[in-house]
Amino acid sequence: MKWSVMMFEGWTRGLLGLVVAGALLLTGCKESEPEADLVFIEAAAHRTLDPQSMSWNHDIRIASTVFEPLVRMDFVKGDVEPAAAASWAVSEDGLTYTFSLREGIRWSNGDPVLASDFVFAWRRALLPDTAAQYAELMYCIEGAADFYAWRTEQVGAYAEAGAATEEAAQRSLEEAFARFEEVVGVRAVDEVTLEVRLERPTPYFLQMVGFATFLPVHPASVVADTRLNAETGFWKTETSYWSDPTRLVSNGPFTIEKRVFKQYLRLRKNPMYWDAGRIRLNSILEKIVEDPGTGFMMYHQGEADLSFGIPSQGTLATELLASDRGDVHSMVAAGTYFYNFNCLPTRPDGSVNPLADVRVRRALSMAIDREQLVSRVNRVGQPVARSFVPPGAVPGYEPPVESGVVYDPSAARELLKEAGYEGGEGLDGLSILYNTGGGHEDVAIAVKSMWERELGVVVTTEGVEVRTFGDRVRKQDYSIARAAWFGDYVDPTTWLDKHRSTNGNNDAKWNSAAFDALLDEAALIRDPAERFAKLAEAEALHNYEQPIAPVYHYVTIYLFDPEKVKGVSLNTWARWRFDRMWVERDR
Known part of the structure; x- marks a missing residue:
């Protein structure tokens, strides 16, 4: 995935000491109430919250928090663990995977999560209309590459034909949906069983299933905000759907409560999530601070509990790593x-x-x-x-x-x-x-x-x-x-x-x-x-x-106090599980 940290610029030696000194002047002030149970700093604004379209690490971090895949990868232990799927079986030849969804799992609006929801999302990723940069991850699935190529050729021929009408575009799309069902090895056996057939044995397939491109989306909500372009024949979701929390329906441990572009993103625990009782954070606030020096100062003054925005080069990083601070973590x-x-x-x-x-x-x-x-x-x-x-x-x-x-x-x-x-x-x-x-x-x-x-x-x-x-x-x-x-x-x-x-x-x-x-x-x-x-x-x-x-x-360099921020899973893959974290502010 693409890495998005906005790297450090223009700081002079001694910055760390200046920031610390400035922060100490504030120690006599009354600490304000936390804006959320966990506040963290991100260094770049989100390009998209559409799971099938994203490729940047900070987008994927949020998508994996508000949507739940069939399985999740534990990057600390190196294991694949159940998520939306309670269990799965693999055929002896390694070509067929059968996933059984958990009983009673629901979307944030109360609708049941169905096996067909995953089929919908995966089909969406394989439509060139969506322009999913990671569509090729799915090419190990039977017929997936052929379908993508076929649909690309189909819409190309549609545009060249010069007979663009809404009816013609609709017929073209329906033909594509029928083609998907016919040739792609993904089907909902019933409401809670998903069957996937592969072109060839793929030993890392389960790991890929936990990636953003394979995340489910809520079909009814997405369809309501998806438009068919009569001129091009493309079926594309409006970008506004992904930026409007009042319309975005998700199935993960958290939901998006509010978003102000380039400023912040506020998450709220999803009461419909199947394992909500285990989650100790009720709210999360992501502050978007592109300037790393400003982000560091905000963290040091207690305005954030955790920072992803520390550059991996330059004077600030060098001084942090040379210090004996217990809240500096690198790997x-x-x-x-x-x-x-x-x-x-x-x-x-x-x-x-x-x-x-x-x-x-x-x-x-x-x-x-x-x-x-x-x-x-x-x-x-x-x-x-x-x-x-x-x-x-x-x-x-x-x-x-x-x-x-x-x-x-x-x-x-x-x-x-x-x-x-x-x-x-x-x-x-x-x-x-x-x-x-x-x-x-x-x-x-x-x-x-x-x-x-x-x-x-x-x-x-x-x-x-x-x-x-x-x-x-x-x-x-x-x-x-x-x-x-x-x-x-x-x-x-x-x-x-x-x-x-x-x-x-x-x-x-x-x-x-x-x-x-x-x-x-x-x-x-x-x-x-x-x-x-x-x-x-x-x-x-x-x-x-x-x-x-x-x-x-x-x-990578992160800032957090391990005596206060608990459940952080540091790993070389830069993957974080907010559903496992909590904050003890009385320490």
Whole structure:
């Protein structure tokens, strides 16, 4: 999933001491009543609360709190546990999963949660109308990939036919629904039984079922706010549905009580939730504070119990980690910071794209001194990245780091010469795009300096706000763009599948038939060790081609007092369970 922390910018040494001193001036003031049982700080506004459309970590965190999947992954224990499904069975050949829903589970409006609600949501994810970036996660389901391709072709033909009417669009949609029932291996056997048939055995399927794309949505509410476009034939839900708490119906431990865009999100315990009696928080307030220094000050002054908004680089992070504070928590995470290279053959203006040449990509990557970046720019101990999959993230899988790019400016210059850009001559128009908010700029400036010094390449940097950044990356309106990816489930494919030629999250638009074929071969291997070996072969090819330049693996930093905030499950996957937390304010 995409990582959204707005990194730190512009703070000077001694900030921590200044903030602490300022906070101490307030100790004589009467503490105000808490705004909620738990208050936490998030560093970025939500892009969407539509489970089938989201890809950013902070969106997924909320979706997993207000919606409940069939099963949940316990990222601390590494186990899959029952959620909306009380139990499940897997056929001997590993191709059929049968889920039995809990008795009496309900949506927040009192409607029963049915097996058909999951069918509705999964069909919605597989309609290209929804533009689900993670639709490909479902391609292991029988007929799912074929259905997606068929519907894409169908609406394309509809638009070209030039006979657009509401009646024609409705017929097209009904045909698509019938096609889904006919070819896709998902069906509600009865009200409480869901059967899923797979194309091939997928050992991590249960883990994926706990991901946001597989979350159920309330059919009647979604349909009421979904419009059929007679011109395009697309059936799309109005964005206002997901931002209006009075209309949003959910089935998770919490519901959204109020949302003020870019300011806060207030959650309330869902009284209809099947396990509501166990949940100790009645309310949660998420404060959106894009500036990390402001967020830290609010936390330190007691305006929040927990902060996700601490940057993993810069002076603030360095001083926090060097302090003896008991409320600073850090760990190496299952995430990678990297640069996307736009691999399309032409640029947006139609000119030849030099980054389509693997030699240029490798040269640029070889000229990045990652050790210097993590020691002088970030300074919080991030491991240098030689692979996309973080070492140690997946038990039993060893990323082929020996094939990864290392700092070698001499070899980089030779590669550029071989590609026809000796001394950087003719390699024009390169720009590093990043989202504003902090350390992304620091890293971009450092990398720009390395490329200009070592290769003679002229590079510019451009910072834009996060929504504009996301839109431009999706449209390939960039040459080089910062990026980050955290694993969604415990398997190498959660990283490697991102760069399949057909994947909606393949922002580099790298297209390698050989890479796709290796992933396909791995998918057919039942023996875990052999499968991992084939995936390592695929990653070695990825390392050579360098559609991305891995820079470092993340260190995440959180602030909370463990004597006050209880039930926090720190894990390398940056997944949080608010339904397990509580706050003891008398300590």
